[in-house]
Amino acid sequence: MIELIKQPWHWLAGGIMVGLTVPALLLLGNKKFGISSSLRDICAMCVPADIPFFKYDWKKKVWNLFFVAGILIGGFIANRFLQNPNDMVIAQKTQAILFQYGVKDFTGLMPADIFSWHNLFTLKGFIFFVIGGFLVGFGTRYAGGCTSGHSIMGLSNLQWPSLVATMAFMAGGFISANFLLPVIFKLIQ
Amino acid sequence: MKNIKYLVVGIFFGIVFVKAEIISWFRIQEMFQLTSFHMYGVIGTAVVVGMISVFLIKKFNIKTFSGEAITFEDKKFNKGQIIGGLIFGVGWAITGACPGPLFAQIGSGFGVVIITLLSAIAGTWVYGKVSHKIGPENE
Numbered sequence: 339m340i341e342l343i344k345q346p347w348h349w350l351a352g353g354i355m356v357g358l359t360v361p362a363l364l365l366l367g368n369k370k371f372g373i374s375s376s377l378r379d380i381c382a383m384c385v386p387a388d389i390p391f392f393k394y395d396w397k398k399k400v401w402n403l404f405f406v407a408g409i410l411i412g413g414f415i416a417n418r419f420l421q422n423p424n425d426m427v428i429a430q431k432t433q434a435i436l437f438q439y440g441v442k443d444f445t446g447l448m449p450a451d452i453f454s455w456h457n458l459f460t461l462k463g464f465i466f467f468v469i470g471g472f473l474v475g476f477g478t479r480y481a482g483g484c485t486s487g488h489s490i491m492g493l494s495n496l497q498w499p500s501l502v503a504t505m506a507f508m509a510g511g512f513i514s515a516n517f518l519l520p521v522i523f524k525l526i527q
Numbered sequence: 528m529k530n531i532k533y534l535v536v537g538i539f540f541g542i543v544f545v546k547a548e549i550i551s552w553f554r555i556q557e558m559f560q561l562t563s564f565h566m567y568g569v570i571g572t573a574v575v576v577g578m579i580s581v582f583l584i585k586k587f588n589i590k591t592f593s594g595e596a597i598t599f600e601d602k603k604f605n606k607g608q609i610i611g612g613l614i615f616g617v618g619w620a621i622t623g624a625c626p627g628p629l630f631a632q633i634g635s636g637f638g639v640v641i642i643t644l645l646s647a648i649a650g651t652w653v654y655g656k657v658s659h660k661i662g663p664e665n666e
Contacts, residue, residue, distance in 0.1 A: 343546070349565050352547025353572020359540055361580035365589070366532050368597050371577075373627040377651040391655035391662075404530040406630045408537015409544065413634025416545035428553045429562035436556065447551040448623065448637050455639045463642070466621060471629075471643035473618025475650025478626060480611025480662065482602070485625040488612075489570060494577030495599050503608040510616015515559030519620065 344420050346427070360494050369401060372487030373409075374478035376402040439523035462526045481506065544631040552623025559620050605663035611654075 363369040380403070382396040425445045433444055443450040457463035478484040481503050483492060489507065492500025544550050549569055557563035583589065584597055591597060619625055622643050624632055629647065632640040654662075 347543070347547040349547065349568030350572055352543055352549060353569040354576050355543045355547070356540070356549070356569060357573035357576025357580070359536065360577040361584065362536050363533075364580075364584060364597050365591055366536065367529075367593070368591050368595050369533070373625070373630075374651075377626060377648050378655070380648050381652045381655060385652060387652075387656075389652075389655050391658045392652075401530050401533045404533040405537040405540075406627075408534040408539075409541035409627060409630040410537075410634035411534075412538040412541020412543075413545050413550070413631035414541075414636075415538065415634075416542040416631075417635035420542065420546060426548070426551065426553060429557050429560075432553065432557045432560050432562045435560065436553075444553070447545070447548060447553070447635070448632065449552060453552070453632075453637045453639055458639060458642065463639075467639065467642040468646045470618050470621035471646030472650040472653075473614050474622055474624070474626065474629070474643075475647030475652075476654045477611045477613070477615025477618055477650070478647075479651045479654040479658075480607040481615055482605075482607060482611070482663075484615065484627070485570070485619075486627055488602075488608075490573050490577050492602055493574045494581045496578070496581075497602040499602040499604040499608050502604065503612045506609045506612025507616040507619065510613040510618075511555075511559045511620045512616075513613075514617040514620035515556055518617065519556075522621070 340420075344422055346422055356490065357494075360491060363405075367401065370487070371491040372483055373402075373406060374475075374484040374487060375399065376406045377475055378479060379403060439520065440527050441523075460526075465522055465526065477510075540627075541631045541634060544628055545635050550624065550628035550631045550635065555620060555623040603663070607661075607663055 360371050363371050379396045379399050382392040382394060386392040426447060428444055441449045441451060452462060452466050481488065483503065485507065488500040488503040493504065547569060548554050554563070554566055558566035589597060626647065629640055629644045633644065
């Protein structure tokens with residue numbers, strides 16, 4: 339059994355379990371699945387700076403901080419006790435494209451040649467961590483939600499603005515992955 | 528202590544994130560290069576399961592475990608969903624993560640992603656700072 343759990347899970351199993359988070363949070367306390375809100379709550383809690391956008395009772399939303407803390411712990415448990423013993427299987431075409439860009443490590447979930455501490459004070463680190471993270475935080479708040487709040491919770495509740503947002507997420511991602519990343523990789527080589 | 532249950536759901540969810548490889552930068556590149564069905568399968572299935580759940584909750588007027596009513600709010604359209612959505616999409620392909628997976632990436636040993644998370648918090652803060660100029664409350 340444990341050997342089976344250690345294998346990468348099929349998309350159907352993953353999708354069902356992610357989807358079940360929606361009723362789980364609703365049934366546990368009428369909570370709406372939406373992770374990017376937690377970033378706003380962290381701002382409201384730590385650095386509200388008299389900004390009206392952060393003046394609300396974040397204590398009422400503290401459940402979301404417990405939820406994201408759980409995600410972090412879950413990530414730790416999965417990596418420590420349930421790690422896939424084999425290398426990751428990546429689509430050959432993507433592997434070939436990324437190899438051309440200069441990515442050499444295809445063993446783990448993330449390319450170690452980008453996502454490691456020694457890149458922190460390099461142009462690579464600045465683009466992938468600092469700029470990338472900033473765009474995620476700024477964009478999700480401007481859009482009023484992320485993949486969980488719009489694409490999963492919003493679409494589950496048949497909200498058409500969430501469909502618009504999801505299409506915008508995908509459009510941004512297509513542009514970024516196919517046109518921007520090649521330039522970025524050229525820049526950092 | 529009433530929040531512990533959300534921690535437990537989060538832990539379960541974090542394990543799913545890692546084991547279904549949703550947190551993988553490579554899976555996100557595959558999705559945007561259209562070379563693998565994996566992420567489409569995950570998100571599509573999740574939406575279907577979520578839709579059925581919400582439908583059943585509304586149809587049978589199901590209450591929370593403690594007997595509260597379950598409520599839904601409609602989302603209002605504004606241009607932020609397009610502009611902000613595009614900005615997030617660009618960041619999604621660079622970091623290989625939406626906000627949820629950021630936490631799971633840190634937990635699963637990619638400690639440097641804490642910088643990405645801090646920067647995402649900074650991005651949220653800057654949006655809050657300028658939201659009265661560009662956000663829906665300005666329209």
